[in-house]
Amino acid sequence: MSVEKGRAFALVESNTTGSGRLFASAARARGLRPVVLTADPSRYPYLRRDHIDVRVVRTSEPDEVLAACRTMRDEQGLAGVTSSSEYFIGTATAVAAALSLPSGDPEAIARCRHKHHQRAALTEAGVPVPDFRVATDVDSASLAATDLALPVVVKPSTGSGSVGVRLCRTNSEVARHARALFGTGARTPILVERYVRGPEFSVETFDGNVVAVVGKHVGPHPHFVELGHDVPAPVPPEWAAELRRCALAAGSALGLGWSASHTEIRMSEDGPVIIEVNPRLAGGMIPTLVRHACGVDLVDWVVAKAAALSLPTVDRSASSASIRFLRARTGGVVTSVIGQREAAASQGVESAVVTVAPGDEIQLTRSFRDRLGYVIATTAAGGDSGALADAALAHLRVSVEAGPREPRR
Structure with a gap:
């Protein structure tokens, strides 16, 4: 290991679900001491449960994040800075670059974070966008x-x-x-x-190389809430090749190619069209699916890259993994949760999680925040992990006593 045990590793804010906690665990496994910089520690219950060090910082102010990281570097050594959050990856990248720590290109990250600048750059490079x-x-x-x-x-x-x-x-x-x-x-x-018609996919890349092509399941219009993912995407080889080429062309045009990127694509009648490129690791538990299906721990890779640690040699597996999300259909108060034991015992299920409990209040947002839980299922290559996840999800039931009628939007 190329850093001494216990050196700090700064995480600027966190995802409220999924990979935020995994980033801290991966840093610890690498012999680092994760420190979460946040304006409000109460947003992340796992910090207390996992005894994660916290520094309260106005993370909306990049200069304050830089000052806090500089202090950590001078007092105890700082191995790296990153974020699991879309909203703070730009700040984390800029701070890492300012401290001469491993980082991507802050200008490329900023260009991707603002979708109109991203679209303009892709259009100029001839990469298909709507x-x-x-x-x-x-x-x-x-x-x-x-x-x-x-x-x-x-x-x-x-x-x-x-x-x-x-x-x-x-x-x-x-x-x-x-x-x-x-x-x-x-x-x-x-x-x-x-509007681009056609099935939706994502391509997960690391250091400019494709790790996985993911099939996405999107909820009914007029919203675009993701209901599940399949790794690998169950598509013909020629489709997968087109999706890979399109994602790599987009990353090159945007100046990406350092660490992880998550590219969302629709396959139209005329071929793949970039919906957006995200200069960070995917959410939606996709990294967990990639680990099950491909044997690649992308969370560990991102942490290692940001701390200048070596990446492991991977003997990639060839399996299939799928996730299906349980989503709220109405706002109100949770009155009961049933079926978790049955879902967990279903064929191929790796995990069955419900994230709400009786008494919790649900407010519909028509976004990822409407997820109440999930099921992850795996099977051997060529199997239908999606069908297994669907069958297990059918056991989960969250009853909600409907609240006041939502205002029309």
């Missing part, structure tokens, strides 16, 4: 929709997890959703883009 317009107010969003021809997808220019992404079929829907995204007096740009 026709799009940038809107700065409700009127320009409506004009963009008319120009592109309905239906269109209206989304924030930053963000993740399908938050605020909506298919709009009429100009009134465009105006209403744009108004909700802008909020009172806001002028953050939004994207209006032509």
Whole structure:
């Protein structure tokens, strides 16, 4: 091991579910001491349970994050800085670069984090993306929709997890959703883009090499909530090859190629079209599926890369892994949770998790936050892990006493 045991490893904020906790565990397994920098430790219950060191920092202020990391470096040594959060990977990258620690290109990360800049760079490089317009107010969003021809997808220019992404079929829907995204007096740009029909996939890359092609299951319109993933994607070899080539072309055009990237693609009638490139590790438990199906621990790889540690030699397995999410269908208060034992005992199931309990309040967001649990199933190569996950998920039942009617959006 090339660093002394106990050297700090800074994690700027965290995912509230899934990989955030795994990042801290991976750092510890590498002989590092994870330190989470956060403005609000109460957002992450695992910090107390796992006895993770915490520094309370206004993480919305990059200079304060830099100062905290500089202090850690000077006091006890700092092996690296990263983040499991889409919203803070840019800050973590810039801080690591400023301290001469291993990092990607901060400018490339910033370009990817703002979808309108990302789309412009991909368009200039000839990488296929949906026709799009940038809107700065409700009127320009409506004009963009008319120009592109309905239906269109209206989304924030930053963000993740399908938050605020909506298919709009009429100009009134465009105006209403744009108004909700802008909020009172806001002028953050939004994207209006032509809707691309076809199945959705993601391609997981590391250091400019494809690790896995993932099949994605997306919920009903007008929202785009992800309901499950399959690794590898059950597609013909020629499709998988096209998806890999498209993802690598996008990463090259954006100046990525250091550590992990997560590229979302739709396969249209004319071929693959980039939906977005995320300059960080995938969410949605995809890294866990990749570990089961391919034998590659992407969380460990990201931590090792950020700390300048060697990556393990991997004898890649050839299995199939799938996840299916249990999602809320109505807001309200949870009254009962049943079926977890039966789901866990189902064929091929690796884990069956429910993340709510009786008494918890649910507020529908039409995003990843509506997930109430999940099932992960595996099988040998060529098997149908998705069918096993579907069968196990059918056992899970969360009863909700409906709350007040949601305001229309």
